Amino acid sequence: MQADVVVVGGGGAGLAAAIGARQAGADVVLLEKNPILGGTTARSVGSISATGTAHQRRHGIADTPEEHYRDMPLFADGKHPDNDELRRVLTDNVPETFRWLGAAGVEFFGPSEEPPHTKPRMHNVLPNSRAYIFHLENTARRLGVRILTQARARRLVTSGGRVSGVELDRGAAAGAVVEAGRGVILAAGDYAANVEMKRALIGEAVAITEPTNPTSTGDGIRMGLELGGSIINGERYSGGIRFVAPTKPSWLTGLPPSRWLMRPAGLALRRAPSALVRKFLMGFLTTVLVPSARLFSDGAILVNANGERFAEERQKMVAELAYQPSGVAYIVFDGALGERFMRWPNFISTAPGIAYAYLDDYERNRPDLFHRARSVEALARDLGMDPSHLSATLSAYNETAGTLAGASPRGDRPALAAPPYYALGPVKNFINFTDGGLAVNTRLQVLDQAGAPIAGLYAAGSNGQGGLLLDGHGHHLGWAFTSGRLAGAYAAANGA
Numbered sequence: 043m044q045a046d047v048v049v050v051g052g053g054g055a056g057l058a059a060a061i062g063a064r065q066a067g068a069d070v071v072l073l074e075k076n077p078i079l080g081g082t083t084a085r086s087v088g089s090i091s092a093t094g095t096a097h098q099r100r101h102g103i104a105d106t107p108e109e110h111y112r113d114m115p116l117f118a119d120g121k122h123p124d125n126d127e128l129r130r131v132l133t134d135n136v137p138e139t140f141r142w143l144g145a146a147g148v149e150f151f152g153p154s155e156e157p158p159h160t161k162p163r164m165h166n167v168l169p170n171s172r173a174y175i176f177h178l179e180n181t182a183r184r185l186g187v188r189i190l191t192q193a194r195a196r197r198l199v200t201s202g203g204r205v206s207g208v209e210l211d212r213g214a215a216a217g218a219v220v221e222a223g224r225g226v227i228l229a230a231g232d233y234a235a236n237v238e239m240k241r242a243l244i245g246e247a248v249a250i251t252e253p254t255n256p257t258s259t260g261d262g263i264r265m266g267l268e269l270g271g272s273i274i275n276g277e278r279y280s281g282g283i284r285f286v287a288p289t290k291p292s293w294l295t296g297l298p299p300s301r302w303l304m305r306p307a308g309l310a311l312r313r314a315p316s317a318l319v320r321k322f323l324m325g326f327l328t329t330v331l332v333p334s335a336r337l338f339s340d341g342a343i344l345v346n347a348n349g350e351r352f353a354e355e356r357q358k359m360v361a362e363l364a365y366q367p368s369g370v371a372y373i374v375f376d377g378a379l380g381e382r383f384m385r386w387p388n389f390i391s392t393a394p395g396i397a398y399a400y401l402d403d404y405e406r407n408r409p410d411l412f413h414r415a416r417s418v419e420a421l422a423r424d425l426g427m428d429p430s431h432l433s434a435t436l437s438a439y440n441e442t443a444g445t446l447a448g449a450s451p452r453g454d455r456p457a458l459a460a461p462p463y464y465a466l467g468p469v470k471n472f473i474n475f476t477d478g479g480l481a482v483n484t485r486l487q488v489l490d491q492a493g494a495p496i497a498g499l500y501a502a503g504s505n506g507q508g509g510l511l512l513d514g515h516g517h518h519l520g521w522a523f524t525s526g527r528l529a530g531a532y533a534a535a536n537g538a
Protein backbone atom coordinates (compact mmCIF):
# COMPACT_ATOMS: atom_id res chain seq x y z
CA MET A 43 0.00 0.00 0.00
CA GLN A 44 1.22 3.52 -0.78
CA ALA A 45 0.41 6.97 0.52
CA ASP A 46 1.99 10.42 0.67
CA VAL A 47 1.69 10.59 4.44
CA VAL A 48 1.26 7.73 6.94
CA VAL A 49 -0.03 8.61 10.40
CA VAL A 50 0.60 6.18 13.27
CA GLY A 51 -2.20 6.43 15.85
CA GLY A 52 -5.86 7.39 15.74
CA GLY A 53 -6.26 9.53 18.89
CA GLY A 54 -6.58 13.33 18.92
CA ALA A 55 -3.15 14.07 17.49
CA GLY A 56 -3.31 11.35 14.82
CA LEU A 57 -6.74 12.36 13.55
CA ALA A 58 -5.74 16.04 13.48
CA ALA A 59 -2.55 15.10 11.61
CA ALA A 60 -4.43 12.99 9.06
CA ILE A 61 -6.97 15.75 8.41
CA GLY A 62 -4.23 18.41 8.33
CA ALA A 63 -2.25 16.45 5.75
CA ARG A 64 -5.34 15.67 3.67
CA GLN A 65 -6.47 19.31 3.70
CA ALA A 66 -2.97 20.20 2.44
CA GLY A 67 -3.51 17.89 -0.53
CA ALA A 68 -1.78 14.68 0.56
CA ASP A 69 -3.04 11.14 0.15
CA VAL A 70 -3.18 9.82 3.74
CA VAL A 71 -3.28 6.42 5.48
CA LEU A 72 -3.93 6.35 9.23
CA LEU A 73 -2.95 3.23 11.21
CA GLU A 74 -4.71 2.49 14.50
CA LYS A 75 -3.86 -0.66 16.46
CA ASN A 76 -7.17 -0.82 18.38
CA PRO A 77 -10.52 -1.84 16.84
CA ILE A 78 -11.80 1.71 17.34
CA LEU A 79 -10.20 5.15 17.22
CA GLY A 80 -9.89 7.32 20.30
CA GLY A 81 -6.85 6.53 22.45
CA THR A 82 -6.35 8.50 25.65
CA THR A 83 -8.07 11.45 23.98
CA ALA A 84 -11.40 9.61 24.21
CA ARG A 85 -10.80 8.86 27.90
CA SER A 86 -9.90 12.43 28.84
CA VAL A 87 -12.06 14.97 30.62
CA GLY A 88 -12.04 17.03 27.45
CA SER A 89 -10.93 20.53 28.46
CA ILE A 90 -8.96 22.70 26.06
CA SER A 91 -7.41 26.09 26.87
CA ALA A 92 -7.51 28.65 24.07
CA THR A 93 -7.64 32.42 23.63
CA GLY A 94 -9.59 34.82 21.42
CA THR A 95 -12.51 32.39 21.20
CA ALA A 96 -16.10 33.34 20.38
CA HIS A 97 -17.02 31.89 23.78
CA GLN A 98 -14.66 34.34 25.52
CA ARG A 99 -15.97 37.27 23.47
CA ARG A 100 -19.56 36.40 24.44
CA HIS A 101 -18.49 36.82 28.07
CA GLY A 102 -16.65 40.08 27.32
CA ILE A 103 -13.20 38.51 27.86
CA ALA A 104 -10.40 40.05 25.77
CA ASP A 105 -7.55 37.53 25.71
CA THR A 106 -4.51 36.95 23.51
CA PRO A 107 -1.95 34.25 22.64
CA GLU A 108 0.74 36.45 24.21
CA GLU A 109 -1.07 36.45 27.58
CA HIS A 110 -1.53 32.68 27.32
CA TYR A 111 2.19 32.30 26.56
CA ARG A 112 3.07 34.38 29.63
CA ASP A 113 0.64 32.53 31.94
CA MET A 114 1.63 28.93 31.14
CA PRO A 115 4.93 29.01 33.10
CA LEU A 116 2.92 29.93 36.22
CA PHE A 117 1.91 26.23 36.37
CA ALA A 118 5.48 24.91 36.11
CA ASP A 119 7.11 23.02 38.99
CA GLY A 120 10.39 24.93 38.60
CA LYS A 121 12.33 21.67 38.23
CA HIS A 122 12.18 21.29 34.46
CA PRO A 123 13.14 23.85 31.81
CA ASP A 124 10.32 24.52 29.33
CA ASN A 125 10.53 24.46 25.54
CA ASP A 126 9.66 28.11 24.91
CA GLU A 127 9.57 27.70 21.12
CA LEU A 128 6.99 24.91 21.28
CA ARG A 129 4.99 26.86 23.88
CA ARG A 130 4.87 29.68 21.33
CA VAL A 131 3.70 27.24 18.65
CA LEU A 132 0.92 26.08 20.98
CA THR A 133 -0.32 29.44 22.21
CA ASP A 134 -0.15 31.09 18.73
CA ASN A 135 -1.99 28.26 17.00
CA VAL A 136 -4.48 26.90 19.53
CA PRO A 137 -7.03 29.67 18.74
CA GLU A 138 -7.17 28.39 15.14
CA THR A 139 -7.33 24.80 16.43
CA PHE A 140 -10.34 25.73 18.56
CA ARG A 141 -12.12 27.26 15.53
CA TRP A 142 -11.14 24.24 13.43
CA LEU A 143 -12.63 21.84 16.00
CA GLY A 144 -15.79 23.92 16.03
CA ALA A 145 -15.97 23.79 12.23
CA ALA A 146 -15.70 20.00 12.45
CA GLY A 147 -18.79 19.97 14.68
CA VAL A 148 -17.38 19.97 18.21
CA GLU A 149 -19.41 22.03 20.71
CA PHE A 150 -17.96 23.63 23.84
CA PHE A 151 -19.14 25.00 27.15
CA GLY A 152 -17.33 27.76 29.07
CA PRO A 153 -14.81 29.36 29.37
CA SER A 154 -14.04 28.67 33.04
CA GLU A 155 -11.47 30.16 35.34
CA GLU A 156 -8.38 28.18 36.14
CA PRO A 157 -5.89 30.11 38.29
CA PRO A 158 -3.07 30.96 37.87
CA HIS A 159 -4.32 31.67 34.32
CA THR A 160 -5.06 35.39 34.49
CA LYS A 161 -8.14 35.06 32.22
CA PRO A 162 -10.86 32.39 31.94
CA ARG A 163 -9.77 30.32 28.91
CA MET A 164 -10.57 26.71 29.76
CA HIS A 165 -13.29 25.36 27.44
CA ASN A 166 -14.96 21.99 27.98
CA VAL A 167 -16.25 19.74 25.24
CA LEU A 168 -19.93 18.80 25.11
CA PRO A 169 -20.98 16.24 26.17
CA ASN A 170 -17.66 14.42 26.72
CA SER A 171 -14.31 13.74 25.04
CA ARG A 172 -15.65 11.05 22.68
CA ALA A 173 -17.18 13.95 20.77
CA TYR A 174 -13.71 14.94 19.52
CA ILE A 175 -13.19 11.51 18.00
CA PHE A 176 -16.74 11.28 16.64
CA HIS A 177 -16.42 14.54 14.70
CA LEU A 178 -12.77 14.21 13.64
CA GLU A 179 -13.25 10.64 12.43
CA ASN A 180 -16.29 11.73 10.40
CA THR A 181 -14.29 14.62 8.92
CA ALA A 182 -11.30 12.40 8.11
CA ARG A 183 -13.47 9.79 6.37
CA ARG A 184 -15.41 12.44 4.46
CA LEU A 185 -12.13 13.93 3.19
CA GLY A 186 -10.91 10.52 2.05
CA VAL A 187 -8.35 9.57 4.70
CA ARG A 188 -7.86 5.80 4.53
CA ILE A 189 -8.27 4.56 8.10
CA LEU A 190 -6.99 1.09 8.96
CA THR A 191 -7.98 -0.21 12.40
CA GLN A 192 -6.42 -3.24 14.12
CA ALA A 193 -3.31 -2.20 12.24
CA ARG A 194 -0.38 -2.02 14.64
CA ALA A 195 2.68 -0.15 13.42
CA ARG A 196 5.69 -2.22 14.35
CA ARG A 197 8.73 -0.52 12.84
CA LEU A 198 9.73 2.46 10.71
CA VAL A 199 11.21 1.66 7.31
CA THR A 200 13.97 3.80 5.82
CA SER A 201 15.44 4.10 2.35
CA GLY A 202 17.73 6.61 0.69
CA GLY A 203 18.48 8.23 4.05
CA ARG A 204 14.87 9.05 4.91
CA VAL A 205 11.87 7.44 6.59
CA SER A 206 9.93 5.91 3.74
CA GLY A 207 7.23 3.79 5.34
CA VAL A 208 5.84 1.80 8.24
CA GLU A 209 5.87 -1.96 8.76
CA LEU A 210 2.70 -3.16 10.44
CA ASP A 211 0.88 -6.15 11.92
CA ARG A 212 -2.67 -6.55 10.66
CA GLY A 213 -4.20 -10.01 10.70
CA ALA A 214 -2.80 -12.03 7.81
CA ALA A 215 -0.92 -8.96 6.58
CA ALA A 216 1.75 -9.21 9.30
CA GLY A 217 4.95 -7.53 8.17
CA ALA A 218 3.27 -5.59 5.36
CA VAL A 219 4.67 -2.14 4.64
CA VAL A 220 2.73 1.04 3.92
CA GLU A 221 5.00 3.31 1.91
CA ALA A 222 5.05 7.01 2.72
CA GLY A 223 6.17 9.24 -0.15
CA ARG A 224 6.38 12.43 1.91
CA GLY A 225 6.57 11.44 5.55
CA VAL A 226 5.46 9.46 8.57
CA ILE A 227 3.83 11.14 11.58
CA LEU A 228 4.16 9.39 14.95
CA ALA A 229 1.02 10.06 17.03
CA ALA A 230 0.80 6.81 18.99
CA GLY A 231 0.31 8.21 22.50
CA ASP A 232 2.27 7.80 25.71
CA TYR A 233 3.80 4.87 27.63
CA ALA A 234 1.57 4.80 30.75
CA ALA A 235 0.88 1.10 30.09
CA ASN A 236 4.46 0.06 29.30
CA VAL A 237 5.88 -1.40 32.54
CA GLU A 238 9.47 -1.63 31.27
CA MET A 239 9.57 1.92 29.92
CA LYS A 240 8.03 3.28 33.13
CA ARG A 241 10.47 1.27 35.25
CA ALA A 242 13.47 2.51 33.26
CA LEU A 243 12.37 6.14 32.95
CA ILE A 244 10.36 6.79 36.13
CA GLY A 245 10.57 4.14 38.87
CA GLU A 246 9.09 1.03 40.42
CA ALA A 247 5.96 2.45 42.12
CA VAL A 248 4.78 4.03 38.86
CA ALA A 249 5.81 0.94 36.86
CA ILE A 250 3.43 -1.32 38.82
CA THR A 251 0.53 1.15 38.95
CA GLU A 252 -2.45 0.61 36.66
CA PRO A 253 -2.70 2.99 33.66
CA THR A 254 -5.94 4.80 32.84
CA ASN A 255 -5.49 3.66 29.24
CA PRO A 256 -4.21 0.06 29.14
CA THR A 257 -3.27 0.43 25.45
CA SER A 258 -0.80 3.33 25.90
CA THR A 259 2.20 1.15 25.12
CA GLY A 260 4.68 3.82 24.00
CA ASP A 261 5.21 2.32 20.52
CA GLY A 262 5.62 5.69 18.80
CA ILE A 263 8.33 6.83 21.17
CA ARG A 264 10.09 3.47 20.89
CA MET A 265 10.08 3.69 17.08
CA GLY A 266 11.45 7.24 17.20
CA LEU A 267 14.21 6.19 19.60
CA GLU A 268 15.13 3.26 17.34
CA LEU A 269 15.88 5.73 14.57
CA GLY A 270 18.13 7.89 16.76
CA GLY A 271 15.58 10.24 18.34
CA SER A 272 15.77 11.24 21.98
CA ILE A 273 13.21 11.52 24.73
CA ILE A 274 12.82 14.65 26.88
CA ASN A 275 11.25 14.67 30.38
CA GLY A 276 10.87 10.87 30.33
CA GLU A 277 10.47 10.82 34.11
CA ARG A 278 7.45 13.14 34.16
CA TYR A 279 3.94 11.70 34.49
CA SER A 280 0.47 12.50 35.71
CA GLY A 281 -0.84 10.04 38.19
CA GLY A 282 -2.36 9.52 41.56
CA ILE A 283 -5.67 8.64 42.98
CA ARG A 284 -8.89 8.77 40.99
CA PHE A 285 -12.49 7.96 41.65
CA VAL A 286 -13.45 4.70 40.03
CA ALA A 287 -15.64 4.98 36.93
CA PRO A 288 -19.40 4.47 37.28
CA THR A 289 -20.35 0.81 36.98
CA LYS A 290 -23.50 1.69 35.05
CA PRO A 291 -23.00 4.65 32.71
CA SER A 292 -26.03 6.95 32.43
CA TRP A 293 -28.37 6.42 29.43
CA LEU A 294 -27.29 9.91 28.37
CA THR A 295 -23.86 8.57 27.44
CA GLY A 296 -25.51 6.54 24.68
CA LEU A 297 -26.66 9.68 22.86
CA PRO A 298 -24.64 10.64 19.79
CA PRO A 299 -22.54 13.81 20.34
CA SER A 300 -23.86 15.22 17.09
CA ARG A 301 -24.16 18.93 16.52
CA TRP A 302 -27.95 18.87 16.04
CA LEU A 303 -28.23 17.63 19.62
CA MET A 304 -25.33 19.47 21.27
CA ARG A 305 -25.84 22.95 19.77
CA PRO A 306 -29.36 23.32 21.29
CA ALA A 307 -28.12 21.63 24.47
CA GLY A 308 -25.31 24.20 24.70
CA LEU A 309 -27.74 27.09 24.14
CA ALA A 310 -30.25 25.71 26.66
CA LEU A 311 -27.51 25.15 29.21
CA ARG A 312 -26.42 28.77 29.01
CA ARG A 313 -29.93 29.79 30.17
CA ALA A 314 -30.95 26.88 32.43
CA PRO A 315 -30.67 27.00 36.23
CA SER A 316 -27.20 25.79 37.17
CA ALA A 317 -28.37 22.75 39.20
CA LEU A 318 -30.15 21.43 36.10
CA VAL A 319 -27.11 22.12 33.92
CA ARG A 320 -24.84 20.27 36.32
CA LYS A 321 -27.16 17.26 36.59
CA PHE A 322 -27.41 17.02 32.82
CA LEU A 323 -23.67 17.27 32.23
CA MET A 324 -22.61 14.98 35.04
CA GLY A 325 -24.95 12.39 33.54
CA PHE A 326 -22.52 12.16 30.66
CA LEU A 327 -19.59 11.22 32.84
CA THR A 328 -17.75 8.32 31.32
CA THR A 329 -14.28 9.15 32.52
CA VAL A 330 -12.69 8.64 35.90
CA LEU A 331 -12.31 11.81 37.95
CA VAL A 332 -9.33 13.08 39.96
CA PRO A 333 -9.88 14.44 43.48
CA SER A 334 -8.19 17.83 43.83
CA ALA A 335 -4.93 18.02 45.81
CA ARG A 336 -6.46 20.79 47.89
CA LEU A 337 -8.89 18.32 49.48
CA PHE A 338 -5.90 16.67 51.16
CA SER A 339 -3.87 19.78 51.91
CA ASP A 340 -6.98 21.17 53.64
CA GLY A 341 -7.24 18.09 55.87
CA ALA A 342 -9.09 15.15 54.27
CA ILE A 343 -7.54 11.77 55.05
CA LEU A 344 -7.27 8.55 53.10
CA VAL A 345 -8.29 5.28 54.74
CA ASN A 346 -8.14 1.75 53.38
CA ALA A 347 -11.04 -0.71 53.28
CA ASN A 348 -10.28 -1.60 56.94
CA GLY A 349 -10.71 2.02 58.01
CA GLU A 350 -6.97 2.58 58.62
CA ARG A 351 -4.71 5.38 57.45
CA PHE A 352 -1.66 4.08 55.65
CA ALA A 353 0.21 6.98 54.02
CA GLU A 354 0.93 10.68 53.83
CA GLU A 355 -2.05 11.91 51.83
CA ARG A 356 -0.40 15.07 50.51
CA GLN A 357 2.17 13.44 48.25
CA LYS A 358 1.77 13.48 44.47
CA MET A 359 1.64 9.72 44.20
CA VAL A 360 0.36 7.66 47.15
CA ALA A 361 2.29 4.58 46.06
CA GLU A 362 1.31 2.67 49.25
CA LEU A 363 -2.26 2.47 47.97
CA ALA A 364 -1.27 -0.25 45.53
CA TYR A 365 -0.51 -2.53 48.52
CA GLN A 366 -3.80 -1.96 50.48
CA PRO A 367 -6.66 -4.53 50.52
CA SER A 368 -8.21 -4.63 47.00
CA GLY A 369 -6.03 -1.60 46.11
CA VAL A 370 -8.83 0.79 47.13
CA ALA A 371 -9.25 3.62 49.63
CA TYR A 372 -11.80 6.25 50.75
CA ILE A 373 -11.35 9.99 51.25
CA VAL A 374 -12.74 10.87 54.70
CA PHE A 375 -13.49 14.35 56.06
CA ASP A 376 -15.86 16.19 58.39
CA GLY A 377 -18.73 18.66 58.04
CA ALA A 378 -16.50 21.74 58.28
CA LEU A 379 -14.42 20.64 55.30
CA GLY A 380 -17.53 19.41 53.46
CA GLU A 381 -19.13 22.85 53.78
CA ARG A 382 -16.07 24.47 52.21
CA PHE A 383 -15.99 22.11 49.22
CA MET A 384 -19.49 23.16 48.13
CA ARG A 385 -18.22 26.15 46.13
CA TRP A 386 -15.41 27.81 44.19
CA PRO A 387 -12.44 27.77 44.62
CA ASN A 388 -12.73 24.49 46.59
CA PHE A 389 -13.79 21.93 44.01
CA ILE A 390 -13.65 18.17 44.46
CA SER A 391 -12.58 17.52 40.87
CA THR A 392 -12.81 18.85 37.34
CA ALA A 393 -15.63 17.34 35.34
CA PRO A 394 -16.60 17.28 31.67
CA GLY A 395 -18.84 20.13 30.62
CA ILE A 396 -19.30 21.73 34.02
CA ALA A 397 -15.55 22.25 34.45
CA TYR A 398 -15.59 21.92 38.25
CA ALA A 399 -17.60 19.49 40.41
CA TYR A 400 -18.37 20.27 44.05
CA LEU A 401 -19.48 18.07 46.94
CA ASP A 402 -23.19 18.48 46.18
CA ASP A 403 -22.56 17.51 42.52
CA TYR A 404 -21.23 14.21 43.81
CA GLU A 405 -24.21 13.77 46.15
CA ARG A 406 -26.69 14.34 43.33
CA ASN A 407 -24.88 12.65 40.47
CA ARG A 408 -22.47 10.06 41.82
CA PRO A 409 -24.37 8.39 44.71
CA ASP A 410 -22.09 5.36 44.20
CA LEU A 411 -19.16 7.47 45.49
CA PHE A 412 -20.90 9.68 48.04
CA HIS A 413 -21.26 8.67 51.71
CA ARG A 414 -22.48 10.85 54.58
CA ALA A 415 -23.43 9.94 58.17
CA ARG A 416 -24.09 11.68 61.49
CA SER A 417 -21.33 9.78 63.29
CA VAL A 418 -18.01 8.18 62.45
CA GLU A 419 -19.43 4.76 63.42
CA ALA A 420 -22.43 5.14 61.10
CA LEU A 421 -20.11 6.19 58.27
CA ALA A 422 -17.97 3.10 58.87
CA ARG A 423 -21.06 0.85 58.74
CA ASP A 424 -22.10 2.48 55.45
CA LEU A 425 -18.65 1.69 54.04
CA GLY A 426 -18.68 -1.89 55.33
CA MET A 427 -15.83 -1.21 57.80
CA ASP A 428 -15.46 -2.15 61.45
CA PRO A 429 -16.71 1.04 63.24
CA SER A 430 -14.08 0.70 65.98
CA HIS A 431 -11.28 0.83 63.39
CA LEU A 432 -12.44 4.05 61.72
CA SER A 433 -13.10 5.69 65.15
CA ALA A 434 -9.60 4.74 66.31
CA THR A 435 -8.12 6.15 63.08
CA LEU A 436 -9.87 9.51 63.46
CA SER A 437 -9.06 9.76 67.19
CA ALA A 438 -5.38 9.09 66.53
CA TYR A 439 -5.33 11.59 63.66
CA ASN A 440 -7.06 14.29 65.70
CA GLU A 441 -4.36 14.15 68.39
CA THR A 442 -1.69 16.19 66.61
CA ALA A 443 1.13 13.87 67.46
CA GLY A 444 -0.87 10.69 67.00
CA THR A 445 -0.38 8.48 64.01
CA LEU A 446 -0.87 4.93 62.88
CA ALA A 447 1.84 2.86 61.26
CA GLY A 448 2.90 4.32 57.93
CA ALA A 449 0.73 7.44 58.13
CA SER A 450 1.95 10.99 58.81
CA PRO A 451 1.03 13.08 61.87
CA ARG A 452 -1.76 15.64 61.42
CA GLY A 453 0.63 18.57 61.81
CA ASP A 454 -1.15 21.86 61.10
CA ARG A 455 -4.12 20.28 59.34
CA PRO A 456 -7.47 20.85 61.14
CA ALA A 457 -8.93 18.08 63.33
CA LEU A 458 -11.81 16.18 61.73
CA ALA A 459 -14.42 16.47 64.46
CA ALA A 460 -17.50 18.31 63.14
CA PRO A 461 -20.41 16.08 62.10
CA PRO A 462 -21.69 15.06 59.62
CA TYR A 463 -18.85 12.87 58.40
CA TYR A 464 -18.24 12.27 54.71
CA ALA A 465 -16.46 9.65 52.67
CA LEU A 466 -15.88 9.79 48.91
CA GLY A 467 -14.80 6.65 47.14
CA PRO A 468 -13.67 4.08 46.40
CA VAL A 469 -10.56 5.62 44.87
CA LYS A 470 -7.69 3.75 43.19
CA ASN A 471 -4.26 4.66 41.92
CA PHE A 472 -3.90 5.28 38.20
CA ILE A 473 -1.23 6.61 35.88
CA ASN A 474 -3.15 8.97 33.62
CA PHE A 475 -0.38 9.63 31.17
CA THR A 476 3.37 9.96 30.93
CA ASP A 477 4.78 13.29 29.86
CA GLY A 478 8.00 12.36 28.06
CA GLY A 479 8.08 13.08 24.32
CA LEU A 480 10.50 12.89 21.44
CA ALA A 481 12.65 15.94 20.76
CA VAL A 482 11.10 17.86 17.84
CA ASN A 483 11.62 21.26 16.20
CA THR A 484 8.90 23.84 15.54
CA ARG A 485 7.99 22.04 12.29
CA LEU A 486 7.34 18.90 14.38
CA GLN A 487 10.25 17.06 12.76
CA VAL A 488 11.80 14.44 15.04
CA LEU A 489 15.39 15.37 15.92
CA ASP A 490 18.37 13.07 16.24
CA GLN A 491 20.89 13.16 19.10
CA ALA A 492 22.79 15.94 17.33
CA GLY A 493 19.61 18.04 17.00
CA ALA A 494 19.25 17.51 13.23
CA PRO A 495 15.85 16.52 11.73
CA ILE A 496 15.43 12.83 10.84
CA ALA A 497 14.30 13.12 7.22
CA GLY A 498 10.66 12.21 6.68
CA LEU A 499 9.81 11.72 10.37
CA TYR A 500 7.35 13.90 12.32
CA ALA A 501 5.74 13.52 15.74
CA ALA A 502 2.63 15.03 17.34
CA GLY A 503 0.68 14.93 20.60
CA SER A 504 2.37 12.94 23.38
CA ASN A 505 4.92 11.58 20.88
CA GLY A 506 5.99 15.07 19.85
CA GLN A 507 5.91 16.79 23.22
CA GLY A 508 9.57 17.77 22.89
CA GLY A 509 10.13 19.04 26.44
CA LEU A 510 7.06 21.30 26.35
CA LEU A 511 5.50 21.64 29.83
CA LEU A 512 1.74 21.23 29.57
CA ASP A 513 0.70 21.55 33.23
CA GLY A 514 -2.72 22.98 34.02
CA HIS A 515 -5.91 21.84 32.37
CA GLY A 516 -6.54 21.84 28.66
CA HIS A 517 -2.96 22.09 27.40
CA HIS A 518 -2.40 18.44 26.53
CA LEU A 519 -5.42 18.30 24.25
CA GLY A 520 -4.55 21.74 22.90
CA TRP A 521 -1.12 20.37 22.01
CA ALA A 522 -2.47 17.09 20.60
CA PHE A 523 -4.81 18.79 18.14
CA THR A 524 -2.51 21.74 17.34
CA SER A 525 0.71 19.77 16.85
CA GLY A 526 -1.25 17.15 14.86
CA ARG A 527 -2.83 19.72 12.56
CA LEU A 528 0.53 21.40 11.92
CA ALA A 529 2.55 18.18 11.57
CA GLY A 530 0.02 17.02 8.95
CA ALA A 531 0.47 20.22 6.94
CA TYR A 532 4.29 20.11 7.20
CA ALA A 533 4.50 16.45 6.23
CA ALA A 534 2.17 17.05 3.27
CA ALA A 535 4.41 19.88 2.09
CA ASN A 536 7.57 17.77 2.39
CA GLY A 537 8.91 17.16 -1.12
CA ALA A 538 5.49 17.92 -2.66
Ligand SMILES: Cc1cc2nc3c(=O)[nH]c(=O)nc-3n(C[C@H](O)[C@H](O)[C@H](O)COP(=O)(O)OP(=O)(O)OC[C@H]3O[C@@H](n4cnc5c(N)ncnc54)[C@H](O)[C@@H]3O)c2cc1C
Nearest residue numbers: 051053055075081082083087088089195231503504518519
Ligand atom coordinates in the same frame (compact mmCIF):
# COMPACT_ATOMS: atom_id res chain seq x y z
C1 LIG B 1 -8.33 10.63 32.59
C2 LIG B 1 -7.63 11.64 31.72
C3 LIG B 1 -8.17 12.92 31.61
C4 LIG B 1 -7.53 13.87 30.82
N1 LIG B 1 -8.13 15.07 30.67
C5 LIG B 1 -7.54 16.01 29.90
C6 LIG B 1 -8.20 17.26 29.69
O1 LIG B 1 -9.33 17.50 30.13
N2 LIG B 1 -7.54 18.20 28.96
C7 LIG B 1 -6.31 17.97 28.40
O2 LIG B 1 -5.77 18.86 27.75
N3 LIG B 1 -5.71 16.76 28.52
C8 LIG B 1 -6.30 15.78 29.24
N4 LIG B 1 -5.71 14.55 29.35
C9 LIG B 1 -4.47 14.26 28.56
C10 LIG B 1 -4.83 14.03 27.09
O3 LIG B 1 -5.96 13.19 27.01
C11 LIG B 1 -3.67 13.38 26.31
O4 LIG B 1 -2.47 14.08 26.53
C12 LIG B 1 -3.96 13.41 24.79
O5 LIG B 1 -5.23 12.85 24.54
C13 LIG B 1 -2.89 12.65 24.00
O6 LIG B 1 -3.31 12.56 22.66
P1 LIG B 1 -2.50 11.68 21.60
O7 LIG B 1 -3.23 11.75 20.32
O8 LIG B 1 -1.07 12.07 21.65
O9 LIG B 1 -2.56 10.18 22.18
P2 LIG B 1 -3.80 9.17 22.20
O10 LIG B 1 -5.09 9.90 22.27
O11 LIG B 1 -3.52 8.17 23.26
O12 LIG B 1 -3.76 8.46 20.77
C14 LIG B 1 -2.76 7.53 20.45
C15 LIG B 1 -3.36 6.46 19.54
O13 LIG B 1 -2.32 5.68 18.97
C16 LIG B 1 -2.70 4.31 18.96
N5 LIG B 1 -1.51 3.48 18.88
C17 LIG B 1 -0.59 3.21 19.85
N6 LIG B 1 0.38 2.41 19.39
C18 LIG B 1 0.09 2.17 18.09
C19 LIG B 1 0.74 1.41 17.08
N7 LIG B 1 1.86 0.74 17.30
N8 LIG B 1 0.17 1.37 15.84
C20 LIG B 1 -1.00 2.03 15.59
N9 LIG B 1 -1.65 2.76 16.53
C21 LIG B 1 -1.11 2.84 17.75
C22 LIG B 1 -3.47 4.19 20.27
O14 LIG B 1 -4.28 3.02 20.28
C23 LIG B 1 -4.26 5.49 20.30
O15 LIG B 1 -5.49 5.36 19.63
C24 LIG B 1 -6.31 13.55 30.13
C25 LIG B 1 -5.79 12.26 30.24
C26 LIG B 1 -6.44 11.32 31.02
C27 LIG B 1 -5.89 9.92 31.12
